[in-house]
Amino acid sequence: MRKNFEIGLAPMAGYTDSIMRRLSLSWGADFVFTEMLSIDGILRSDKATRKLIPKIPCRVQLFGSEPDKFVQAYNRIAHVTTWIDINAGCPVKKVTKRGAGGALLNDLDRLVEIIRLLKMHTNKPVSVKIRLGWSNNRIMEIVSALVHIKPDAIFIHGRTVEQKYSGKADWDSISRAADLCHESGIPVYGSGDLFMPEAVKRVYEEYPVDGVIIARGAIGNPWIFRQSKDFIESGKYHEPGVKERLEAFVRHLLLLIEEKGEEKGIKESRKFFVGYTRGIPDAAKMRNSYMRLNTLEEIRNFMLFQGIDIESIRDVS
Known part of the structure; x- marks a missing residue:
């Protein structure tokens, strides 16, 4: 297994609480993320949002639409944040109708400004999680805009926002985006349809990504991280009875x-x-x-x- 290939737990609303994060790490995940946290909820000290803020320092995913508020929200939770990820891919309507999540892919100047301000005002790594586009595949245009601001990593789900989870993830598009990002030294992690170790190994062998993040494939299946690593390294893995x-x-x-x-x-x-x-x-x-x-x-x-x-x-x- 090549040294820099990482397998992480993707942020998932309603799932990646402290317990799922803890179990995923114990079964071999290289890193984990919180559920997405609303920057407005953090700033209002909203009760529901407070419950999602980690007690143990962790990678945190934030969502919102106002660049200045991202910095303000980060400052509130800096003591428990080891890494900041910006959600620019969520397809849920109540998120996108506020200009957040996947809607940011329709406003790349705003997304770039969010990254710029966070990199300027924090000392933590800043990444962004995106999709291929809103309704059409615009991934090369999107990453071309992002590479200039140099996020510390880009996480790409291989579907458009409008697709949600229908159809198949387009790993060829992720691959082309990774090649472009690598020219600027930016790591790229792919996501989509990773339900079995065989799928993770295929990505490892066929696509030039620096790692993957597993989402739905890790729900009730914490073994997938260790299984995937074992399968890549030895061609076999333990299947729990x-x-x-x-x-x-x-x-x-x-x-x-x-x-x-x-x-x-x-x-x-x-x-x-x-x-x-x-x-x-x-x-x-x-x-x-x-x-x-x-x-x-x-x-x-x-x-x-x-x-x-x-x-x-x-x-x-």
């Missing part, structure tokens, strides 16, 4: 309950259960049953039926 998958889920669940309380922890665990049970026999039936459970006692009995003792896992966690 049913017991290992369920035990890993229980550890995730217990961490959620410890941090967020039983009711909320269980509720949030449901969105991860699908990933942890992928490939398990009768997974659909198992998921349907789990979604109806509301207490730890109910989950304890459910897991005992699957041959998993929560108490023994709690003792070694």
Whole structure:
């Protein structure tokens, strides 16, 4: 595995909380990002945004549209920020209608100014996460504008904003953008359709990127980081069995309950259960049953039926 190739966890709203970040790092992720944080929410000290601000220093992703506010927001959270990423790719309408996220790709002067101000007023690395364009593929025009301001890295998802997650990620376009960025010494990380170690290895072998960030492929699947590295290095990787998958889920669940309380922890665990049970026999039936459970006692009995003792896992966690 070439020395500079990194595999990280992409920022995902509603998913990359402190627990998913911690688990991803323990399973081999080279770096992780917070969920995207609203610069307006930070400046207003909004309750929901405060909950997303990391307690342990971390790479932070910010979204907004006003260049000056990016610097002001960073100053509020500088003590827990090791790296600043600008979200210029989110396709969610409530974000783009405010000129933030993917909408910044329609206003490259504004995006460049955001990067310029952050680089001028902070001493942390500044990167930007983008897509291929708004509705059409304009990736070469976009990166041509960005290379002049020299962000510390560019993360590229291989779809347009309007595509959201439909169709296939265009890695050939990411590759062309990477070649251009490398002329200016800017690292490029690709993203899109990385659900298996085989996909990560293909990117490693066929495209000139400096690494990848894994998003949906890491939900309920923390093994993908170590698996991908093993597959690149040796051509093989360990595939966890049913017991290992369920035990890993229980550890995730217990961490959620410890941090967020039983009711909320269980509720949030449901969105991860699908990933942890992928490939398990009768997974659909198992998921349907789990979604109806509301207490730890109910989950304890459910897991005992699957041959998993929560108490023994709690003792070694």
